[in-house]
Amino acid sequence: MMFEGVLTKMRTENSKPVNYYLVLDTNYINFNQLLNKTIGIKFLRFECLNCHLDKPIYRQGFCRSCFFEAPQAADWIIRPELSQAHLDVEDRDLVYEKEMQLQPHIVYLANSSSIKVGVTRKNQVPTRWIDQGAHEALEILETPNRYLAGIAEVALKDHVSDKTNWRKMLQNDIKDEDLKAYGAELKNYLPEEVKPYFIEDNSETNIEFPVEAYPEKPKSLNLLKTPEYQGVLKGIKGQYLIFEDQTVFNIRSNEGLVVAIEVIVN
Structure with a gap:
């Protein structure tokens, strides 16, 4: 074939x-x-x-x-804290930016090689975690737009990684973590404006790979x-x-x- x-x-x-x-x-x-x-x-x-x-x-x-012109490759894709559609400010294409940015977003903890924090659109759960090779993940905030999720992620990156070690992930060099307890600790480091979006009672998603x-x-x-x-x-x-x-x-x-x-x- x-x-x-x-x-x-x-x-x-x-x-x-x-x-x-x-x-x-x-x-x-x-x-x-x-x-x-x-x-x-x-x-x-x-x-x-x-x-x-x-x-x-x-x-x-x-x-x-x-890459330098298409709205699908703008900086806010990688750095959600740069999102400005909620201010009605255009980067490359305001219609596209509003469509992508002004919808529910999830700030999450995922464990692939170690615990990391990340941001994704709500409709990309659990796809985003699968793409990162995470064997367990937990939603910790649900925000109404990408900007708020982005500033939450920036605050948490001082206390938890936002990167995946691809070699360790592929070697399956992992251990299970209590993501719920970890998330409860991280809540203390969130900006006040996003704390109302913290998810108090949630359970982990576990993923098996072929x-x-x-x-x-x-x-x-x-x-x-x-x-x-x-x-x-x-x-x-x-x-x-x-x-x-x-x-x-x-x-x-x-x-x-x-x-x-x-x-x-x-």
């Missing part, structure tokens, strides 16, 4: 374990069904997710010009340096494909690359 198309992040279904789907043009791949099968990946060309031209990808699936073997020393596949690769799929976690030879491939960080994916009969 051969599939071809531009990479975008895998779609997920929070079952036990998580189901992973890669949509390629009119086809899709359910990677759960391909565990223990040999998969070939070949880089063909680029396709910017915004202008759809064959131009080198700069960041987040966009070519350089689109992994049969974790890599001891994961090595990341770079298709621009190694345009063709072939390996036996042993698992999927976060947005990573995990192969038998310790190679891992991050679908999300390779968005905008057009690839051919072959499922080889063993």
Whole structure:
């Protein structure tokens, strides 16, 4: 079987374990069904997710010009505290910014390699946690817009990390934490204007990933340096494909690359 198309992040279904789907043009791949099968990946060309031209990808699936112009790549995406749609102030496209920013947002704790704090739109729960490879997560605030969630995250980053160690996450070097107790402690560090949005009584979400073997020393596949690769799929976690030879491939960080994916009969 051969599939071809531009990479975008895998779609997920929070079952036990998580189901992973890669949509390629009119086809899709359910990677759960391909565990223990040999998969070939070949880089063909680029396709910017915004202008759809064959131009080198700069960041987040966009070519350089689109990264600095498209509203989907504005600074407030990564730094929600920079959101200004609630003030009716435009960054790149106020209609888009209002649509994205002026909706309920969740500030959460997630445990993938260690406890981290993050922000996501409410309708992205639990997708965001799955994408980060978190095996447990907890909502601690629900705010009416992105700005308030952002200033809460900034305050908490002084006391808890906002980063994931991808190697530890893929090695499954993790331990369970009492996220509810941790969140209760962090409440003391929140700005007064967001404390009314703190969720007092909530339970953790636990996530199981379809992994049969974790890599001891994961090595990341770079298709621009190694345009063709072939390996036996042993698992999927976060947005990573995990192969038998310790190679891992991050679908999300390779968005905008057009690839051919072959499922080889063993």
